[in-house]
Amino acid sequence: MRLAAFLWMVAGAAWALEGNSVGGLYEEHFPPIHPNCTQSLTDLLLLRQEVQLQELKQAEHASAEILKEILTVIKDSLTPILKSRAGTPCPGNYTKVGATCLHLAKDTDVTWEDARLFCQEMGGDLAVFRDANAYADAVGYIKDIISIPSAKVWLGGNDLIVEGEWKWITGVDMPRGIPFWGIYNNAPEPNGGVGENCAILHGSYGLEIHDVSCGWHCKPLCQI
Numbered sequence: 001m002r003l004a005a006f007l008w009m010v011a012g013a014a015w016a017l018e019g020n021s022v023g024g025l026y027e028e029h030f031p032p033i034h035p036n037c038t039q040s041l042t043d044l045l046l047l048r049q050e051v052q053l054q055e056l057k058q059a060e061h062a063s064a065e066i067l068k069e070i071l072t073v074i075k076d077s078l079t080p081i082l083k084s085r086a087g088t089p090c091p092g093n094y095t096k097v098g099a100t101c102l103h104l105a106k107d108t109d110v111t112w113e114d115a116r117l118f119c120q121e122m123g124g125d126l127a128v129f130r131d132a133n134a135y136a137d138a139v140g141y142i143k144d145i146i147s148i149p150s151a152k153v154w155l156g157g158n159d160l161i162v163e164g165e166w167k168w169i170t171g172v173d174m175p176r177g178i179p180f181w182g183i184y185n186n187a188p189e190p191n192g193g194v195g196e197n198c199a200i201l202h203g204s205y206g207l208e209i210h211d212v213s214c215g216w217h218c219k220p221l222c223q224i
């Protein structure tokens with residue numbers, strides 16, 4: 001009789017388990033998150049991400065503005081320097097020629113000393129050539145202004161201090177030979193000795209450099 005009662009209880013328990021699965025028991029004690037709660041959490045996370053993105057965007061915008069301001073300051077500082085190096089207009093009557101500013105006083109014919117004073121009054125001095133390119137640039141500039149061969153143009157070069165030592169007025173040695181100096185009577189210039197101590201671009205010789213008397217009346221080629 002006891003055995004029968006025990007078996008009956010086991011059978012009852014088995015039936016109960018079959019009717020209420022383990023999952024059912026779990027759900028009874030730990031109910032699933034309500035769909036509305038899940039939605040709220042997702043919304044919260046999305047909102048947080050949105051706020052963070054917004055903050056990042058604001059920071060990015062602020063950085064871009066600062067960078068823009070820095071670049072503007074740099075640009076403002078560099079512009080005058082770049083302009084002065086890259087062919088800004090020359091002052092007064094001067095013309096940009098290669099890397100320098102020149103002015104040929106085509107209607108003025110004066111001695112070398114007066115030519116120098118003329119250029120100094122224009123804020124410059126008689127022209128000197130840094131190299132063969134500068135020489136070629138100056139010749140091209142002069143040919144555009146006056147007719148060759150009538151042009152006789154003073155340069156800032158002489159051998160006034162020591163005969164035969166040709167110097168630019170800057171104190172630098174003048175270049176010698178081709179393509180700067182010409183030839184006269186089969187003798188390479190300069191060849192005038194003590195009687196010829198100032199340098200011109202001689203129109204009769206394709207604007208090559210010749211030494212002539214400093215008392216000649218020639219056109220100042222000024223440089224600034």
Ligand SMILES: [Ca+2]
Nearest residue numbers: 193194196197
């Ligand atoms: Ca001389």
